[in-house]
Amino acid sequence: MITINQVTKKFGKDKIAVNNTTWTVPDGAITGFIGPNGAGKSTTLKMVTGVLKPDEGSIQINDADITKNPLKAKMQFGFVSDTPDNFLHLTGMEYLNFMGDAYKVPGKVRKEFIESYGKRFGIEKSLGDKILSYSHGMRQKVMIMGALIHSPSVWILDEPMTGLDPQASHELKLMMKEHAASGKSVLFSTHVLEVAEKLCDNVVIIRKGEIKFLGSLDELKAKFPAETSLENIFLELTGDGKDN
Amino acid sequence: MGKTIRLASVLLKCSLGSGKTDETHKIDAKKILNLLMLILLIPVIVILFRTGVGAQELFSALEGEELILRALLFLASLIIFVVGIFSCINTFYLSSNLDCLLVMPFTSAQITGAKFIVAAFYEYYISIAVIGPLLIGFGYGEGAGLLYWIGTVLTMILLPLLPLAYSAIIAMIIMRVLGGAKNKQRMTALGAFGLIFASIAYSVIGTSFRNLKQVQLEQVLDHMIQMVKNITWIFPDVPFLVNIMHGQDVLSIVFALVTIIAAMVVFLGVAKIVYLAGAIGMQETSASHKELSAEQMEKYSRQRGIVASYTRKELKTVFRTPTYYISCLIITLGWPVILLLPQVIENAIGTGNKMEWVGAITNHITEPETLFVMLFWVILLVNSFCTLLNGMAPSAISREGQSFFIMKQLPVSYKNQLKAKRNAALVICGTGGVLYMALADVYFIVAKDLPLWTMPMTILVSACIVFIMVDLQMIVGLIKPRLEWDSEADAIKMRAAFILFIIIALFSFMGLVLEWNPFDFIEISPWVFIGGFCLVLIVIAVIIDRCFYLYGVKKLEKM
Numbered sequence: 083m084i085t086i087n088q089v090t091k092k093f094g095k096d097k098i099a100v101n102n103t104t105w106t107v108p109d110g111a112i113t114g115f116i117g118p119n120g121a122g123k124s125t126t127l128k129m130v131t132g133v134l135k136p137d138e139g140s141i142q143i144n145d146a147d148i149t150k151n152p153l154k155a156k157m158q159f160g161f162v163s164d165t166p167d168n169f170l171h172l173t174g175m176e177y178l179n180f181m182g183d184a185y186k187v188p189g190k191v192r193k194e195f196i197e198s199y200g201k202r203f204g205i206e207k208s209l210g211d212k213i214l215s216y217s218h219g220m221r222q223k224v225m226i227m228g229a230l231i232h233s234p235s236v237w238i239l240d241e242p243m244t245g246l247d248p249q250a251s252h253e254l255k256l257m258m259k260e261h262a263a264s265g266k267s268v269l270f271s272t273h274v275l276e277v278a279e280k281l282c283d284n285v286v287i288i289r290k291g292e293i294k295f296l297g298s299l300d301e302l303k304a305k306f307p308a309e310t311s312l313e314n315i316f317l318e319l320t321g322d323g324k325d326n
Numbered sequence: 327m328g329k330t331i332r333l334a335s336v337l338l339k340c341s342l343g344s345g346k347t348d349e350t351h352k353i354d355a356k357k358i359l360n361l362l363m364l365i366l367l368i369p370v371i372v373i374l375f376r377t378g379v380g381a382q383e384l385f386s387a388l389e390g391e392e393l394i395l396r397a398l399l400f401l402a403s404l405i406i407f408v409v410g411i412f413s414c415i416n417t418f419y420l421s422s423n424l425d426c427l428l429v430m431p432f433t434s435a436q437i438t439g440a441k442f443i444v445a446a447f448y449e450y451y452i453s454i455a456v457i458g459p460l461l462i463g464f465g466y467g468e469g470a471g472l473l474y475w476i477g478t479v480l481t482m483i484l485l486p487l488l489p490l491a492y493s494a495i496i497a498m499i500i501m502r503v504l505g506g507a508k509n510k511q512r513m514t515a516l517g518a519f520g521l522i523f524a525s526i527a528y529s530v531i532g533t534s535f536r537n538l539k540q541v542q543l544e545q546v547l548d549h550m551i552q553m554v555k556n557i558t559w560i561f562p563d564v565p566f567l568v569n570i571m572h573g574q575d576v577l578s579i580v581f582a583l584v585t586i587i588a589a590m591v592v593f594l595g596v597a598k599i600v601y602l603a604g605a606i607g608m609q610e611t612s613a614s615h616k617e618l619s620a621e622q623m624e625k626y627s628r629q630r631g632i633v634a635s636y637t638r639k640e641l642k643t644v645f646r647t648p649t650y651y652i653s654c655l656i657i658t659l660g661w662p663v664i665l666l667l668p669q670v671i672e673n674a675i676g677t678g679n680k681m682e683w684v685g686a687i688t689n690h691i692t693e694p695e696t697l698f699v700m701l702f703w704v705i706l707l708v709n710s711f712c713t714l715l716n717g718m719a720p721s722a723i724s725r726e727g728q729s730f731f732i733m734k735q736l737p738v739s740y741k742n743q744l745k746a747k748r749n750a751a752l753v754i755c756g757t758g759g760v761l762y763m764a765l766a767d768v769y770f771i772v773a774k775d776l777p778l779w780t781m782p783m784t785i786l787v788s789a790c791i792v793f794i795m796v797d798l799q800m801i802v803g804l805i806k807p808r809l810e811w812d813s814e815a816d817a818i819k820m821r822a823a824f825i826l827f828i829i830i831a832l833f834s835f836m837g838l839v840l841e842w843n844p845f846d847f848i849e850i851s852p853w854v855f856i857g858g859f860c861l862v863l864i865v866i867a868v869i870i871d872r873c874f875y876l877y878g879v880k881k882l883e884k885m
Binding site: 128131132133152153154156157161163165167168169171172175176178179180182183184185186187188189192193196197206207209210212 | 616617618622623624626627628629630631632635636638639642643646647728729731732734735736737738739
């Protein structure tokens with residue numbers, strides 16, 4: 083579970099990136115985080131994952147405060163960034179092993195995980211090659227594996243479907259559903275409204291650093307009975323989308 | 327032409343960038359660093375200036391002013407040429423913007439032209455910091471007229487262009503010929519061999535010049551006149567530039583400009599033919615697509631402590647990235663090979679002096695005090711060379727680039743992350759300094775009857791010096807890390823360290839030559855002094871280590 087409590091983040095004196103937002107990512111559900119470019123999604127995710135410190139408010143991952151107890155909080159989640167171009171000079175296996183050491187995953191457990199997920203994503207034959215030689219989609223797959231190697235209870239994914247082939251995309255969606263069904267939480271940001279519509283139990287819509295909607299998809303549709311699609315509702319809530 | 331200049335300005339902006347990562351920064355650390363660098367540079371500039379004045383006095387008495395100017399400009403061109411080959415390979419082929427540029431509507435001449443300007447920009451450091459003070463000193467000594475000073479300015483602007491054009495052409499031909507090896511990894515090996523080859527060539531030439539010290543200065547001068555006449559045609563702009571400064575020949579300005587323009591035309595012509603063929607597919611990397619065996623899986627998935635694992639990750643990244651490899655490994659680990667190979671070659675062909683210099687040095691040392699003094703300066707020189715000219719520590723944070731956010735997301739304390747990065751630098755610098763010195767000790771103790779006590783002293787003092795310098799370099803790297811870069815070369819900026827090394831090297835050489843002895847000033851036994859000195863070094867190392875962690879953790883938290 084992620085609890086975001088009255089969080090504000092400013093850049094410079096005037097630019098308020100996130101303005102006093104309070105919301106939760108509940109256990110047992112997939113929460114979609116949606117908003118136009120520059121709405122404050124990345125800033126929020128950076129604060130949740132400990133890259134940025136909030137100016138005001140607090141963020142809890144399960145029972146650990148990301149600012150006060152960062153190491154404990156970081157052990158609770160796995161984060162998949164939207165840029166998979168990291169650790170390019172390591173082989174896939176070396177990267178996964180490094181992540182295993184960082185999250186203190188026992189050797190036997192990580193070996194089983196790598197074998198199982200390598201096959202699931204169809205990259206078992208590439209793990210001995212350098213990440214530099216991977217396609218964008220393969221890089222994304224190995225980054226997802228690295229983020230999940232310690233079986234975190236909270237998954238945070240920033241545009242995770244970008245670059246994935248339909249098979250891997252389907253596999254990831256299935257994994258997210260399984261994870262949520264086991265009573266754990268998934269937070270993911272996306273621009274693809276169809277994915278959000280099919281996958282999410284809850285959606286959080288952000289615009290200009292403020293939460294415009296928070297609730298289930300049924301609640302969202304009930305709030306806008308005249309609109310026929312999620313796209314129209316999204317446009318209604320976020321204006322023309324030119325927030326940056 | 328307009329497009330080329332516009333592209334060059336964009337590439338320069340990208341590679342020089344502000345590197346600003348911390349919006350709340352009150353003091354501009356970059357300005358402080360630049361100021362510090364300038365302060366460090368002053369003694370070097372003064373020494374070069376005085377060398378220029380001295381050379382003018384010496385050679386004017388022998389009527390060899392023109393000759394020494396020619397030799398100086400030739401040597402500078404040669405250095406720019408050698409350094410330029412690596413710089414051009416890096417800028418032209420290994421830069422991460424290459425794939426973006428290749429799909430844009432630029433001709434190969436425009437891309438190479440712009441990249442040439444970027445490469446030339448860095449060569450101007452040599453022009454301004456080394457050639458400038460020497461020529462100004464020379465002109466001052468001579469009481470030179472207006473045309474000399476115009477010639478000096480023109481030389482500083484034009485001199486790097488011709489050798490760099492040669493470097494660029496050679497770099498492009500190498501990359502074209504190596505069409506089958508289109509990936510950065512294979513370039514690593516090539517770069518290593520190239521640098522070692524160049525160093526050997528330099529060292530062999532150096533040995534030949536040392537042999538000339540046996541004859542009279544006039545004879546040396548005659549020899550040099552012949553040699554300079556024979557080889558300056560390689561850089562045809564040099565005689566014209568010298569004619570402007572020494573011969574007061576205005577027409578030579580035109581000839582110098584025409585020569586440079588002709589070289590640029592040839593360069594662009596070659597670029598038009600060979601550049602694209604070498605550049606396309608440069609970013610590709612080979613992959614074997616072989617499934618790991620059960621044994622490999624078992625081996626690779628073994629659990630390790632995070633500091634050890636992180637250190638391995640750092641070392642692997644450096645070993646596998648050509649730019650880091652060249653900046654962080656080759657010189658630091660390869661210097662004994664570079665120094666000893668010419669000697670070995672000479673011995674092998676029977677013309678060498680069979681390491682007589684070793685005997686000469688050890689025969690000269692009769693007292694432990696003298697030996698200690700000599701050893702101290704050598705230890706300081708070797709270890710400062712291995713640490714200050716190594717990019718591992720100062721680039722530790724900058725190397726992360728835009729992946730820096732991962733450092734913040736990992737459940738690993740900042741202290742442990744800094745420790746791992748520092749340890750990786752210690753492994754490289756320690757091997758280059760401490761280990762090689764210890765091996766040299768063993769040789770001297772066994773073969774040349776050097777006292778046994780030199781071994782622990784060398785190791786302890788070397789280790790302390792390396793430790794202190796690596797920690798200091800880590801702190802420097804933390805002050806203003808550069809996380810947004812276009813190519814990996816931008817992550818490694820070591821200007822301040824380079825200048826600090828030159829200063830330490832100058833002092834060490836002077837110490838060695840003059841045998842500066844601390845016991846002349848402090849009347850204590852060398853053994854007490856050695857013990858006290860080691861103790862002081864250890865205390866300094868501990869204090870600096872604490873400061874490094876305190877500052878480093880706070881800085882990473884802020885970033």
